[in-house]
Amino acid sequence: MLIRTHLAIAAFFIILFFNHVNSKIVFVVMVIAATFLPDIDCAASTLGQHKIFRFLQFFVKHRGMIHSFSMAFLISLILAIFWPVASLGFFLGYGIHLFGDSFTKEGIQPFWPYSKKSYGFITTGGRMEITVFVIFIVDLLSLIFSFI
Numbered sequence: 386m387l388i389r390t391h392l393a394i395a396a397f398f399i400i401l402f403f404n405h406v407n408s409k410i411v412f413v414v415m416v417i418a419a420t421f422l423p424d425i426d427c428a429a430s431t432l433g434q435h436k437i438f439r440f441l442q443f444f445v446k447h448r449g450m451i452h453s454f455s456m457a458f459l460i461s462l463i464l465a466i467f468w469p470v471a472s473l474g475f476f477l478g479y480g481i482h483l484f485g486d487s488f489t490k491e492g493i494q495p496f497w498p499y500s501k502k503s504y505g506f507i508t509t510g511g512r513m514e515i516t517v518f519v520i521f522i523v524d525l526l527s528l529i530f531s532f533i
Contacts, residue, residue, distance in 0.1 A: 386485045386517075387510055388421065393521040395420040395481050400528045402477065412474040419478030423486070426451045453497035454483060489514075 399416050406412040450456060457479040465472040486493050492504025507513045 386489060386507070386514055388424070390514055390518045390521070391420045391482050391485055392417070393518050393525065394485055395478055397521050397525045397528065398477060398481055400525065400532075402473075406473065408470045411470050415471045415474030416478035416481075419475045420482050422479060423452050423456075423482045450494075450497045452483060452486060452493045454480070454495050455497045457483060485517075 395416050399413055402412070403409060457476060460479070461472050461476040464475050483493055483495065487495065487503040488505035489507045489509050490504060491509065492502040494500060495503045507517065
C-alpha cells in the first residue's frame with residue numbers, strides 16, 4: 386500500500402484510541418512513526434529512500450523480515466522494557482501497516498522466519514487501494530465530526 390493509505394488508516398485508529406491513552410502526544414507520534422517504519426526495506430519508499438537505510442536494504446528484502454509481526458513484537462517488547470509509554474502506539478502503527486500490506490497482492494510474511502505469506506487482492510496504488518483510502522478518510526472525518 387502507499388503511505389497515504391497507511392496514514393489514513395493510522396489516523397482513523399489514532400482517533401479511536403485517543404481517549405484511552407494517557408500520553409497522547411507520545412501515542413500519536415509513535416503510531417505515525419511506526420506506520421512509516423516497515424518500509425525502510427524499500428528504496429522507493431518515503432523513508433527507505435534516505436541513504437542511511439541503503440545499507441540495511443542490501444541485507445533484507447522488501448516485505449521480508451521487517452514486514453513481519455515477529456519484528457513488530459520484538460521492537461514493541463524492547464520499547465515496553467525501556468520506554469513503556471511508547472510501546473502501544475508503536476505496536477499499533479507498525480501492526481496497522483502490516484495488516485494493510487497483508488491485503489496486497491505482494492503480501493507479507495507475517496511470522497518471519499516462517500516463510501508462509503499472507504496476501505490478498507489489492508494492487509498497490511490501484512483502484513481498490515484508492516477505494517480503501519477514500520473509505521478510511523470518510524470514516525475518519527465522520528469520527529472527527531462525531532466528537533465535535
